[in-house]
Amino acid sequence: MKIFKDQLGVSHFFETAPKRIVSLVPSQTELLSDLGLEDRIVGITKFCVHPYHFKSTKKIVGGTKQVHFDKIKELFPDIIICNKEENTREMVNELRKICPVWVTDIITVEDNFKMIFDFGQLFNCRVEAQKWNDKLAFALNDFKDFIKDKPFKKVAYFIWKDPYMVAGSDNFINELLKLNHFNNMYDKNPEISGRYPEIDLRKIKSEENPDIIFLSSEPFPFKESDALEIEQLTHHVKVILVDGEMFSWYGSRLLKAFDYFKKIHQELGFTFLQN
Structure with a gap:
């Protein structure tokens, strides 16, 4: 036994x-x-x-x-x-x-x-x-070596719509955001607590002014139309659709996630240079 x-x-x-x-x-x-x-x-x-x-x-x-x-x-x-x-x-x-x-x-x-x-x-x-x-x-x-000189950016990671919900503290998504030098504006936020809190989208710009809003493909399947809507409501904060499996699936999926994260940073680097 x-x-x-x-x-x-x-x-x-x-x-x-x-x-x-x-x-x-x-x-x-x-x-x-x-x-x-x-x-x-x-x-x-x-x-x-x-x-x-x-x-x-x-x-x-x-x-x-x-x-x-x-x-x-x-x-x-x-x-x-x-x-x-x-x-x-x-x-x-x-x-x-x-x-x-x-x-x-x-x-x-x-x-x-x-x-x-x-x-x-x-x-x-x-x-x-x-x-x-x-x-x-x-x-x-290898990823830590890749990310070490990348600048930190303030982000919000959305997982749900109607009501809008985001990744907060004490969850795997938040840990992977930190690994990526993405400062989650809802991590240990004194105004909004919880692992996946509901938020008022209209206040996001005035309260924290994030650099990027990520819209996950799961559990809510955000689409391009949602990105456009949120960009308008947040006065054109940059909104990016991301593969939710890469940020929330643990286990062997993490191996593919590291390559996925590198691509995100490469695309972000080009985008911010353009802006």
Whole structure:
């Protein structure tokens, strides 16, 4: 019998590595696949879009906030993978009646390394986990070297419309913004607190006057029309559409994110020179 602790500090006991996995977090589904565990994954959410073929080869059991408990139970899982932010406490408590529920808690890049290490131990894929952490560590150091001389810019990162919501403090998006030398105007803002606070768009220019507003592709799919509308309402603050997966997906997706961030900075450098 082996004992493992998840990122909430909950102890789990397994005689052998879990063979039947239900993953209720899209980015972690992708990671499990990249760790060579595709054959063990039996259930996923409708938002688990990577790898693409999973939607036709794996059982869809619902979303990240609401699932079909009966469908999960019928899969006879050995373990269910959840996340503190993505899945609700009520859902996790109900799922624990079916089988052990492993909950991750990812705020920092270091938390991401720990998750991958933990999965390597839990699923007995230590070599693959170490390979991924080595690749991510190399890419992280390379990006830090790339970004070290880049100027800091004040930004707002929008995740939702009607009402407008932004990334605030204590979340992975905010950590990646800081890594990119983007000072999040809603990080520990004394006037507006919370992880994803609602904001009054009409006040954004007068209160903080950001250099850039990022509009994420998820969870709300912002479009060019939204960018134009916000530019007008904020008196032409620069608005950029960004790939939300690159800023909010942890796990193996982070490797692609570093290259994506470099492209953003290269485009921003050219744009600000033009202006």
